[in-house]
Amino acid sequence: MSAGGEFDYIMRRLAPLSAGFPGAAGLTDDGAVIAPAPGNELAVTTDTLVSGVHFPAGEDPACVAARALRVNLSDLAAMGAQARAYLLNIVWPHDATGALRERFADGLAAEQGQFGLHLIGGDTTASAGPLAVTITAFGELPAGTAVRRGGAQAGDLAVITGTIGDAWLGLQARLGARERLDETHEAFLARRFSRPEPRLELAAGLREHAHAAIDVSDGLLADFEHIAGASALTLHLALDEMPVSRAAAAWLARHPDPRQGRVDLAAGGDDYELALAVAPHRLEALRTAAGVLPLTVAGRFSQGPGGLHVTWKGEPVEVVKKGFTHF
Amino acid sequence: MSAGGEFDYIMRRLAPLSAGFPGAAGLTDDGAVIAPAPGNELAVTTDTLVSGVHFPAGEDPACVAARALRVNLSDLAAMGAQARAYLLNIVWPHDATGALRERFADGLAAEQGQFGLHLIGGDTTASAGPLAVTITAFGELPAGTAVRRGGAQAGDLAVITGTIGDAWLGLQARLGARERLDETHEAFLARRFSRPEPRLELAAGLREHAHAAIDVSDGLLADFEHIAGASALTLHLALDEMPVSRAAAAWLARHPDPRQGRVDLAAGGDDYELALAVAPHRLEALRTAAGVLPLTVAGRFSQGPGGLHVTWKGEPVEVVKKGFTHF
Numbered sequence: 001m002s003a004g005g006e007f008d009y010i011m012r013r014l015a016p017l018s019a020g021f022p023g024a025a026g027l028t029d030d031g032a033v034i035a036p037a038p039g040n041e042l043a044v045t046t047d048t049l050v051s052g053v054h055f056p057a058g059e060d061p062a063c064v065a066a067r068a069l070r071v072n073l074s075d076l077a078a079m080g081a082q083a084r085a086y087l088l089n090i091v092w093p094h095d096a097t098g099a100l101r102e103r104f105a106d107g108l109a110a111e112q113g114q115f116g117l118h119l120i121g122g123d124t125t126a127s128a129g130p131l132a133v134t135i136t137a138f139g140e141l142p143a144g145t146a147v148r149r150g151g152a153q154a155g156d157l158a159v160i161t162g163t164i165g166d167a168w169l170g171l172q173a174r175l176g177a178r179e180r181l182d183e184t185h186e187a188f189l190a191r192r193f194s195r196p197e198p199r200l201e202l203a204a205g206l207r208e209h210a211h212a213a214i215d216v217s218d219g220l221l222a223d224f225e226h227i228a229g230a231s232a233l234t235l236h237l238a239l240d241e242m243p244v245s246r247a248a249a250a251w252l253a254r255h256p257d258p259r260q261g262r263v264d265l266a267a268g269g270d271d272y273e274l275a276l277a278v279a280p281h282r283l284e285a286l287r288t289a290a291g292v293l294p295l296t297v298a299g300r301f302s303q304g305p306g307g308l309h310v311t312w313k314g315e316p317v318e319v320v321k322k323g324f325t326h327f
Numbered sequence: 328m329s330a331g332g333e334f335d336y337i338m339r340r341l342a343p344l345s346a347g348f349p350g351a352a353g354l355t356d357d358g359a360v361i362a363p364a365p366g367n368e369l370a371v372t373t374d375t376l377v378s379g380v381h382f383p384a385g386e387d388p389a390c391v392a393a394r395a396l397r398v399n400l401s402d403l404a405a406m407g408a409q410a411r412a413y414l415l416n417i418v419w420p421h422d423a424t425g426a427l428r429e430r431f432a433d434g435l436a437a438e439q440g441q442f443g444l445h446l447i448g449g450d451t452t453a454s455a456g457p458l459a460v461t462i463t464a465f466g467e468l469p470a471g472t473a474v475r476r477g478g479a480q481a482g483d484l485a486v487i488t489g490t491i492g493d494a495w496l497g498l499q500a501r502l503g504a505r506e507r508l509d510e511t512h513e514a515f516l517a518r519r520f521s522r523p524e525p526r527l528e529l530a531a532g533l534r535e536h537a538h539a540a541i542d543v544s545d546g547l548l549a550d551f552e553h554i555a556g557a558s559a560l561t562l563h564l565a566l567d568e569m570p571v572s573r574a575a576a577a578w579l580a581r582h583p584d585p586r587q588g589r590v591d592l593a594a595g596g597d598d599y600e601l602a603l604a605v606a607p608h609r610l611e612a613l614r615t616a617a618g619v620l621p622l623t624v625a626g627r628f629s630q631g632p633g634g635l636h637v638t639w640k641g642e643p644v645e646v647v648k649k650g651f652t653h654f
Contacts, residue, residue: 028476031371044360048461050454
């Protein structure tokens, strides 16, 4: 642990994370220089995570670092981009200890190594407010191939990677807002909240086989509604087809109203799975590209009045809250 | 004024700021796509401004928007890049009114028009903390031509654009921390704090004629020390040659210790002028490129033990605080 100040922290802990990326100039300069390979473009995405809003106050700073990086990588995955580099803007609370800052840098170092990324710039400040972490992530992809929300076509299948609702259940447990399941399930759900898995392994497959994609951050219903809206289509989504984990199934089995339970999972958010629109004849190719990552079909896009129509065993479901908004 | 929420604000006030930049997809997507022209690179820089730290609490949100954008454009100018696009991450305090958010968007719209920029993405959230605004700015420049801090050579002149210390004096007046001058001077100093002028007009000239550059944000002394350190040279800086405005001169004339007054101006920061290292035979060409923007020579880089040596009328000056640090 060092008692050094802002510049010491940047040079000792952050600058080494830029090694191997010449355009970052060792974080000693006014900015970084970056260029895609010829014929490629850069994909750029940014998310701000605030303590007490996007993660519980008192969260392990290494988990905050992991989460901040991963939610951005999830956006790159949804665009079909390969991750390359990132910027870090951090506002420390005045009472943050040196040990907390060290732990944050440890987490960041471990994460960027896992994803083959480089830190290329940022800004380190302090305030009277809560810890706030902004990551801006840069990906790369062939020019003109970015997967967008607005590309769904009538007849496309609504496809979901992995399982939905685990992160919300993990957060509810952290908040003491639900009864606990057995320890194996709880450990799985806690990790699903604290370590979202960006589906970068599917990026190239998406560019080739998906018409539209979004990562599930606000909630499956809200995010599929974004695709339907941007594509000017109606999406009929079958809640009973939504993929859930064994842990979520165990929670649903105890729920007095399993239909409402599924609505809560579908509106909870923080899944960082991908919600996709895929032409039926491309589904098998996409499954091959996905490898061991499960893909589940839970609906179909069609012409119509637009928006999201949710059903449960064939019956329409009224959904009041589809996801999270900040104001 | 609308009572709409987060998505309404983004679509109604922010999305129009992306018009004309196809890669922004109208801010409806997970991220933006950007590429430099063939043979060019992107310059990327980012700064976070927090209420009560980087600007006074209660500041006009239109001024906050202007300041957040301009301090980033100043970094692009120091790299020799032309500004193209930006990301906006904003954390609103929970008690921010719709009127404040409208005012912020008004300011942003006016500013980006003035600089020919497009908003291409970002993140809008709210927290219990103070207003925090992060801008990430993208510039463009020919590959390999970025002006860096570490390029100064022995014999180079230390050159300063505009005048130093005005923004600090403007802030001191805002804080009630000094006696007031006449109204014309005060209006000038207030504006120098609230509307820094990024020296983008000098970007191309810097690439051609300067060995090193930095924008003066932490303080002239701290920032020139960054150039000297990164270039492994000693800089002899003559405080009495430092350019000051007529308003700052009026303040100095009343100061009981004009030498200490100059040290305060040189350590104050927020100038967003450029501090440069320029070979003597390039000075006239750089002056021509600068047009009406004054350039002042205030020192010289040399081989030696390294670091910054400050003098006042030929006598060494001990400087305790050279600029601002956050922790």
